[in-house]
Amino acid sequence: MTDSLMQRGDVKALLDKAAGLDNDTGDRRLKQIVRRVLSDAFATIEAFQVTPTEFWRAVDYVTRLGQSNEAGLLVAGLGLEHFLDILLDEEERKAGLEGGTPRTIEGPLWLAGAPLAQGEARLDQDPEPDAETIVMTGQVRDPDGNPVPGAVVDVWHANTKGGYSFFDSSQSAWNLRRRIRTDGDGRYAFRSIMPVGYGCPPDGTTQELLDRLGRHGQRPAHIHFFVEAPGYRKLTTQINIAGDRYLHEDFAFATRDELIVEARRETAPEEIARRGLSGPFSTLTFDFTLNREADHLPETVVLRAHATAA
Ligand code: MBD
Ligand code: FE
Numbered sequence: 001m002t003d004s005l006m007q008r009g010d011v012k013a014l015l016d017k018a019a020g021l022d023n024d025t026g027d028r029r030l031k032q033i034v035r036r037v038l039s040d041a042f043a044t045i046e047a048f049q050v051t052p053t054e055f056w057r058a059v060d061y062v063t064r065l066g067q068s069n070e071a072g073l074l075v076a077g078l079g080l081e082h083f084l085d086i087l088l089d090e091e092e093r094k095a096g097l098e099g100g101t102p103r104t105i106e107g108p109l110w111l112a113g114a115p116l117a118q119g120e121a122r123l124d125q126d127p128e129p130d131a132e133t134i135v136m137t138g139q140v141r142d143p144d145g146n147p148v149p150g151a152v153v154d155v156w157h158a159n160t161k162g163g164y165s166f167f168d169s170s171q172s173a174w175n176l177r178r179r180i181r182t183d184g185d186g187r188y189a190f191r192s193i194m195p196v197g198y199g200c201p202p203d204g205t206t207q208e209l210l211d212r213l214g215r216h217g218q219r220p221a222h223i224h225f226f227v228e229a230p231g232y233r234k235l236t237t238q239i240n241i242a243g244d245r246y247l248h249e250d251f252a253f254a255t256r257d258e259l260i261v262e263a264r265r266e267t268a269p270e271e272i273a274r275r276g277l278s279g280p281f282s283t284l285t286f287d288f289t290l291n292r293e294a295d296h297l298p299e300t301v302v303l304r305a306h307a308t309a310a
Contacts, residue, residue: 126172
């Protein structure tokens, strides 16, 4: 027999009471989850003989994490957000759904309400003289390979310093953020600049914990997408640019082989002139396949608190 305190009647009663399981009001499901989380915390404290000093240090960390607005960053870095993808992939598989462009995490830096363009857009507004111009094109398709006209491709990415507009106040409003409605052939196109991978704020609370885990806080260069169309399941995904040194070392675990895209350098003068550019640029091509919505499938629309632009 174990002599764990977790088996003791008074500890079990404490957990039940703390989680509100001894009363009939409140939220039944939440009570059960709180009971489990608390119980796991108690058991961890006991198993590791966590000292009060260590315990209060952790409480202080959580306080500072919230104050620094980095909770969404930490859950990405600890693989929790990726685990939600693993879970949803598995639920879909069990429900008989296969195929379609793989999902990967949203991350903490989306902003609702980006300007909506028809068919094509230019995303880069702020001058970045050393940036590589990119032209990205592709098609949104249904599971049979037919184009999906009128789909909305919501795209957001970082600048050459790894920063995202709104969160990085040095950038103008909506820089590198657009919604693009696919044309009659289901196609989208945009001009932008090649993003650089993101790094956690070096003095931030997330990096503070990562340091103590012996981990870096870097992401490879990537571009985020939500793809939505009536009758189809919302897709949350990203593409990774091939060749980045962190491609398979993403601190947020979001890289998937099917989402790696090779940038093709274009130097032909006629191609440069055709697009009205002043020098060589890179092209990226990626087609999205959306799955059809059905009642028996798990929800893909995630409600979560987002920053809202003023
Ligand atoms: C990002 O740009 C990002 O996509 C994620 C998941 C976490 C931090 C920064
Ligand atoms: Fe990102």
